[in-house]
Amino acid sequence: MTARIHLLLGSLSAALVAFALTSPRVIAADKVDPVADAKAFQNFFFQKFPNVKHEDFVNGPYSMNEDMKRQWQEKEEFPPYEFALDAGKEMFATPFKNGKTYADCFPNGGIGIRQNYPYFDEKEGKVVTLELALNRCREANGEAPYSYVKDEMASLTAYMAYTSRGELMDIKIPDDPRALAAFENGKRYFYTRRGQMNFSCASCHVQSPGERIRAEILAPALGILNAMPIYRSEWSGMGTTSRRFVTCNSQTRAVPLEPQADEYRDVEYFLSYVANGLPISGPGARP
Amino acid sequence: MTTTTGPLPTRRLILQGAAGVALLGLGNLPFGASPALAAANDKYPEEAFKQKNEADAIKALYGKTAEPSDKIKLDAPEIAENGGVVPISVTTSLDKVTSISFFVAENPFALAASYRIPDGTVAAVANRLKMAKTTNVVAIVEADGKLYSATKEVKVTVGGCGG
């Protein structure tokens, strides 16, 4: 038993020391500054990969490896997400039982607006993602919501992403302390280690993009959500942003949170904001 | 394979050898009957798709053996991004091509796909195949009644976390 007490005391003192070290910076950095964060985030990747064109970062692993890029370009000639796209288009055109359609729930009929999602809803005081907005639209029109990790949701977001292809990511953070808090919460989630593997999102997507983890090449974090939803050969099916977050968690042996949990909405907000200015390339095809 | 010494292993090897030959024999018997030009007619080459290894499959499909040729350009990735979807294509400058087939050596069944090329159709095909593991992809082209082959190894590993 005594060994364990030493251990706990040891870790407490270590934590105290760590806190003392960071406290001056914590006070200085207390004011959340998304603009500076985004600039630093983008510059980190631009400097780390000087010969990757800025807009190429949205192609994830394919911006990191030539052999993989050729296989991707071959797939893109007739991409496997073609069926999800057609299904999404059809669902958009099919009215709900009450006669309304998705177009009635979204600005500009839902066409060419994906780059503004997720947005901060000042009434609700929370981040609203595209997947959440789609399900709320269904519920508002008396329809049952779709699972966040299954094909129907992926088809809808695939079609909406397709109508925004090439548009530059344009996420806004209103001057509202709750919005800044959501951004900061998303950033904290992104850098926090979790699971028995003790990895954070950054362990893979900031410290080692371009390197291999088993057969896969790790994608850079910059622009990583611009291609959502993605058809993954490994799933031989479509994957929404929610499905990607949930599977990433379980791969570090962390029990995933429920889809569209606040943490997931905030980390999507953070990752999308820091990718402002990079083109939407969804729906994407990935290994 | 455990490397045991002494008489025992040699007897076992002989037995295994005998069993193998018998199987092969069985495999050939029914095939012997159907015409060698199985590839040319309309029938789906059921027998060829049942063969486990590449040599038997080629024999079952074409009834002859192939010789490597540098006039076949086989395009396949060095490391497959995913064993389930491997883009593989072939073009050839050989003429009077009547058939192109793809074999994945160590797949459960070696023959993956076989294409009949009527005259007037360009001798080139692109497709996406499944590969069980790192192995040789072999493209066979039947031109003017003779068989030519091109081979390339493609590395495949089980996907891990997903980039």
Next chain:
Amino acid sequence: MASSIRVRATANGDITEVQALIQHPMDTGLVKDSKGELIPAHYIQQLKFECNGKDVFVADWGTAVSKDPYIKFSFKGAKKGDELKISWTDNKGGSDTTTAKIA
């Protein structure tokens, strides 16, 4: 329901390039589902392309062809506006056909 076959045929000069993507599970019969039972083999065996009454391309497929299979080939002797007929049959007797105009 839209056909399971997506096809693009474009003629440039005398050569028509054809690309097709077919919605099909292409199950090998060797894979187990989440309950541990084998998913029975279900795969396209033959895919045929006809133009102007003549077979221009015939594919015999095994279980090693990827899910939602893709194929690309080209042929001579057709021109813009000609009709391409595509049909497939699978090992369970399923089938589908569609036609496409050469662009």
Next chain:
Amino acid sequence: MKRSLLLAMLLTSSLAPSARAANEADYKAAYAAAEAASKEAAGMRNQWTVTVSALAAAKKAADGGDFDRATAAAKEAEALAKASIFQATSEKDAWKAMEIR
């Protein structure tokens, strides 16, 4: 690296094998402790999948009457849960070290 060393030591230190065969009472005590730690970890929204499976293994072994294995599994679950709690508390500030500035 320092943090993962601490985690590893925490894990190994609590796996010390008990001498005599465990009986149902030992198992119940070990399981209760493991469940409490697991609930706390879940409350911090930092549960590990291996904790959940170790708890399940403990229950399964206990149902089968094998209290030795059940107690060992319960102890392992508790250690894992404690490690995930330690991870959550230390990460409250440690994440800043990796932040791109």
